[in-house]
Amino acid sequence: VGKNSFEDLQTIKRVVKNAKTAVAGGIKLDTLPEVIKAQPDLVIVGGGITGHADIKGTAAQIQKLVKQG
Numbered sequence: 001v002g003k004n005s006f007e008d009l010q011t012i013k014r015v016v017k018n019a020k021t022a023v024a025g026g027i028k029l030d031t032l033p034e035v036i037k038a039q040p041d042l043v044i045v046g047g048g049i050t051g052h053a054d055i056k057g058t059a060a061q062i063q064k065l066v067k068q069g
Helices: 005-015 032-037 055-068
Strands: 022-024 042-044
Parallel strands (some): 022 042
């Protein structure tokens, strides 16, 4: 409570050098910039895509933002 999960991710990435990190849960277009800023190795998006009427377009937007980093 009151803690930013991305701060924990940054700590893990700083300390553990030989591991990949992934972020999942609650990721949608409006939360994606903060996710990208944390620089995970893998971003898993489910409901943030399937919850939209334009699934293909939303997936394309998310992919574009992730690739831009």
